[in-house]
Amino acid sequence: MGDSIGDSLIEIDDKEEVEDPFLAFVDYARAVISPEQDEIEEEEEDVRKKNPSEAVTEVSGPGWGWIASRVLKTCTAYSSGVTAAILLSDLSQGWHEQNKPGMSKKKPELIDQLNKSHRRRRLANTVTIDSIYEKNFLSMNSVLEAVVIKADLLPGTNIFMLTLGDFWSSNTIDLYLHRRYYELVETPNGILRKGREVLITGCYLRTAREGCGTPRLLPTEYLVILLDEDEEEDAIFIVAQLCSDTFSSVSLDDFNNGTSYSLYARIESIGPLESELKFSTAHRRQIALVDADGVKLKFILWGDQVIVANLMSVGSMLGLERPYISSLEESAMEGKDEFCLEYGSATHLYIVPSTLQEETVCVSLSQNQCQGSKLLGSVGVSQVTLPRDAEGSIDFSNYPFRTNITDCRDKTTGINLYGVVTEIFCDPNATGVVFSLKIEDTTGAIWARLHFNSYWSLGRLGLGHVVYVSGLSCKTTKENCLEVLWHEENEKATFINLSCLPAFLTSSCLHKVSTLSQISKQRKPSINICRVKLDEIDQCHSINTRLSHSVCGHFIDEESPPHGGNLHCSFCRVTFNSNGGSEVVRTFHIMITLADEETTKLYAWCTGQSASAILQISPDEFCDLPEDDQLMYPSSLENEWFLVTLANSGGRSLSHKMEATCWEITRALKI
Incomplete structure (x- = not known):
């Protein structure tokens, strides 16, 4: 299968440029994984013919960068080579797990109703209930974005059980509720009831025994309740319950004398995990909060609590009911503040998530000059709707086409580039380990600054090597120059040197054997x-x-x-x-x-x-x-x-x- 597909994708002709087999396979794989995209393209082509300026492409399948990254990571893992069947199987499985269709008739009607107003960004570690059943496994740092289907006492006990569903699954799953949340369900108008959305992490899965019963989730302390400011009941709750205090009204002495507080603030930033504290081996994470008056405070997570940060996103509003107040000395913090907030044993957390902001991006003419732009047809210009983060940067992670160098623009993230290295040097004046790399493709050249955690970690890289880089961000400097940045610590950052990848020599679906005379005429980076x-x-x-x-x-x-x-x-x-x-x-x-x-x-x-x-x-x-x-x-x-x-x-x-x-x-x- 690998040989036949490779042969069908590329035909080498001495009179023409040799098409890049890797790029051809990525486009082929996207068509196989998301065949429904062809129907969307045909419909939008009709719209473009009538009024090109109003045509907006809805991305239903995996982006070009997602497929390219997955293919290269598989090649890195299997140095002895891969076949087209292996790659397509891995891609299909990965996309299926990440994007459940969730259209089963068994899905509770309640979730279908809520789904119409579901406009928030999916969190990074989110897993689906269906995937829990399929794998019979759940890691501690996994996130469940769930909806309470019902909350009942188990017969003959005082134990509350929540039945949960999610927007991507047909299955539901039961969760034993932790006792710190009982007060939220015991009253008739308790906020933790049917239809309430919650974010959960730190769960242990109790699997079914010998085929009897069903999997259930054991109690977890790490549950956050979602609120909607557009819902009257939630708006009243926020004003009456969470906005009764401000950061300026908090007193450490009063807290020590028994006063409790309820606070409401915007998440300004989520700090990196601190793993080397002088006084303790516990991990720590800082969330910077700013209230309506512009006053800032730190919210600290300790030890096992750090996974609660997986439930938060920058720009969202965080409600803290009965937070623990600690002095800077007690929390080993530095700064001008007298105290900071902590996640105490009586603390309840509420989040009003920031809505998913989107922006329509015009696809440049350069896409029409490159292979793999079937969606554009012969028109040359289209539009794609992409998400925008809290800082206003457009996220290109799921951009349907390959990003060319001329497509790089101010305030963008999730950029991936495929090109040849033409210059590289270490920046001795930079703070930390920084290398500047010049990458060229058929549309132009650009410099990228690579920030490493401690030292060069990419192995051998030389001039003329073809590379794939993802997780790039672009911004305009004060000098009005476009700066392209890559940070090794970014979870989306990958850097793969295709020229030194062993699997390319043994994977016939990704290469085509050329003659020496043919490569001497080659002009495209491949x-x-x-x-x-x-x-x-x-x-x-x-x-x-x-x-x-x-x-x-x-x-x-x-x-x-x-x-x-x-x-x-x-x-x-x-x-x-x-x-x-x-x-x-x-x-x-x-x-x-x-x-x-x-x-x-x-x-x-x-x-x-x-x-x-x-x-x-x-x-x-x-x-x-x-x-x-x-x-x-x-x-x-x-x-x-x-x-x-x-x-x-x-x-x-x-x-x-x-x-x-x-x-x-x-x-x-x-x-």
Whole structure:
């Protein structure tokens, strides 16, 4: 199946540009996973013909970036190669789990009614009730966005049981209610009743025993009640119950004397998890709140409580009933405030979630110039509705098309780019580990600043390598320049070097074998796979071994006096002592003449894993050979055939600035 699909997608013609097999597969996969999108496209094409300015594309299937990321992550996990069937199966399963259709007739009518006004963004760790039944598993940090179908006492007990449903599932599930919430259901008008939406995390799943009974959720302390300011009853509750106090009215002394408070404020930011506290091994997380008067306070989550932050989103309104008030000294906080808020044993939390803001984005003409833009037809301009976050940035995570460099614009997030690296350098003046990377595609070039958590972590990356980067954000600086940023800590951030990915050589559905003459005419950034034989290993250079930095894969040089004896990596700009430690390894650097079946020849260089694969020996083993054997070794390899990945560095090399050849063998497999 893999071979036939790969062959049907790409036909190589010497007279035309070679279509990128990877891009072709991504578009093919999207059509397979979301066939209903074709019907939407046909309907919208009719609208565009009548009035192009009013045509707005509704995205029903997975975005281009979602599919590309999933394919590459699967390739990374299976270095021995994948087939089209494996990739399509993984994509279909992943999309099905993430986006349940939820159209079963068994879904409670109550949820169908609520779904009409469901306009909030789905939280990151949300799981569906259907998926709980399918997997018979629920992790502690999973989030349930549920609706109370009913709340009843179990017969003969004083135990409350909530029956929950959600907007994406046909099944319901029962939850034993934690006793801290009993007061919210015991009264006739208790707020935790039928039709109330709740957010829940920190649940344990009690599975059915030996096929008897049904799975149930055990009590959890971490439950947040959703309110709707547009509902009269909820609006009255907010004013009467939660707005009775302000941050300015809170007194630490009064709290210590028995006063309780109810507060209502907007979530301004959710701080990162703090895992290294000097005085304690407990984790901590800070939520910055600002009330209606503009006064700010910190809301602190400790230890197991930190997962409650998964239920919150920036821009939402948070109601705190009976929060615990602690001094800065008690909570080991720094700042000008006298105290902060904590999630105490009697605290109840309420959230008015920020509504899902959307913006209509015009699809640029560049999309019509690139393959895979079937949706645009021959019109060239369309519109797509995309979500906007609390800061006003448009989220391109589920953008249906591949994002081109000319599509990058101010105040956007979730951008993914596919292109070739043409320049890269470490920024020595930046705070932290920052590299600037220039990426080019067929529409242009752009610089991106990569912010790493501690050190370079992407492995070998060289000029001419084709990369896929997701999780980029764009903003305009004070100098009116567009700045593209990538932060390794961002959960959506991925960086994959396709030129060095082993699975591309063994996955026929993702590549097409080209001749050396064809790749020499290639103008688009793509993965060049060729079947070649070793015509000659440069006898002038023989087989050289050099020291390499294991972190980045680039060569290490010995520093000149007065620092002689030290080793220096010019790529990472780090210096080692004379022995270098575990980060300094021996590697090959060889020059090779390649030939293909058409007798076309090409001069290339390689290092690292590709050089070891071609020479079929490790650098240390080679150095242990007698000198005569080392001299004779190249001749024993000539005329052996390999499948190789070739990158065009344009005559430049990060490690060898005077390199004459522009072709690098980034991956090799003996055939």
